[in-house]
């Protein structure tokens with residue numbers, strides 16, 4: 001047996017026929033999605049499920065964008081903080097990253113939403129009410145969003161750190177030897193190069209956050225998953241409820257990864273254009 | 276006219292290393308108690324076996340490597356003193372690396388203007404002007420808009436030299452600038468360096484190119500195991516090395 005295919009006339013070839021190369025998986029998924037779409041239009045049960053669940057889309061998207069924005073900010077601080085020359089900053093950043101990455105999401109969401117946030121707000125409000133006669137309140141939905149941001153901040157901090165450390169030391173040495181300061185070298189020499197390594201995994205984390213907003217349902221936030229749960233529980237139409245929510249998530253994540261693929265290809269094409 | 280400003284003091288050498296040592300970790304003694312003065316306009320070539328500490332000595336001059344002991348004076352500034360603004364002095368000390376270390380995300384011209392603008396506070400126009408002059412000096416003005424990856428090794432190294440020269444440095448350090456080049460490109464880089472030496476630039480050059488040493492060096496320094504073994508005019512050191520280690524080294528590389 002050869003590791004290569006043989007042609008009808010008995011030669012070996014490393015060329016693959018079109019049916020071997022064709023991305024059948026995308027055809028399968030598109031077909032499934034089309035079938036689901038048709039169900040929603042055609043079947044009253046599916047249509048009802050759709051009508052009850054789709055209002056959760058706004059909350060899902062909103063939580064995703066908030067959580068991503070906040071986690072980006074946290075990640076930049078924690079990622080560069082781990083490389084700080086200041087021993088306190090460096091170790092605080094490291095502690096945060098290791099701590100958060102070591103705990104599963106669900107218990108972390110409960111801990112932050114039910115313990116950390118209430119105690120912090122109580123502490124804060126003890127002052128605020130005295131001074132301003134005003135109380136700071138964070139809805140359960142916002143608490144969960146903040147938790148997601150805290151979690152993904154730690155993951156994305158590692159992406160920042162990895163991206164920066166992937167730049168050969170000769171680059172900053174060249175910058176410093178020209179008289180650029182540490183900060184100038186980071187901003188003009190290292191970070192622009194690191195962005196190429198940082199953007200693709202950031203995009204993947206955006207998609208991961210979108211999926212993980214489903215965890216917000218445990219706190220009762222009326223996003224897609226929670227609405228699917230409520231619909232299914234009240235009508236006993238489990239199949240319709242969960243199929244429709246899966247359909248919505250798939251459409252969102254698949255279109256995002258297509259978008260991300262285009263972005264990545266454009267980035268490599270830009271690089272090749274330099275050749 | 277008796278005011279003495281650092282940098283205008285002709286009686287002092289441009290570079291002065293006194294008792295410089297560098298130990299990595301606990302016991303890797305890369306450089307041991309080195310004394311070396313380089314006068315303004317002088318060209319010093321450093322040779323020695325692999326791992327002998329040549330790069331480390333060079334990197335101690337602009338404090339890319341912080342010496343474990345000893346003092347480094349450049350242009351009258353004590354580089355090892357915490358009062359010295361290192362960035363300011365480094366701008367006066369150009370460095371050329373074996374691997375070029377051009378900034379790959381910037382065009383040749385942008386590589387050369389970046390530090391001019393940020394460190395020398397030159398306008399975009401002035402920096403571009405200077406950059407074009409230096410690119411012409413190294414012979415590739417037509418490559419201004421090319422990215423490093425579009426250039427040959429020899430061209431990249433010449434852009435790197437132009438990048439340093441654009442800062443109007445008082446000293447140029449070269450760490451094996453031709454070692455990563457294909458043989459046919461070595462000459463174009465050495466020619467640029469010979470031109471610089473001819474124009475009176477103060478240079479410290481680590482290289483295995485003995486032809487360059489003969490043609491340009493005022494002094495040859497032979498380093499082995501972190502120590503200066505022998506110093507002298509190149510012809511003399513080549514012809515009559517006084518130390519056994521020097522002799523053994525030249526026997527190996529010249530024959």
Ligand SMILES: Nc1ncnc2c1ncn2[C@@H]1O[C@H](COP(=O)(O)OP(=O)(O)OP(=O)(O)O)[C@@H](O)[C@H]1O
Pocket residue numbers: 299300303304305323324325326327328329330331332
């Ligand atoms: N950052 C470092 N950490 C630990 N050891 C180092 C470091 N840099 C250099 N050394 C060691 O110090 C010694 C001198 O190294 P150096 O690079 O100065 O030698 P060199 O003469 O430039 O060698 P080459 O001709 O191979 O470039 C070597 O033993 C090397 O392994």
Ligand SMILES: [Mg+2]
Pocket residue numbers: 329330331450451
């Ligand atoms: Mg070396």
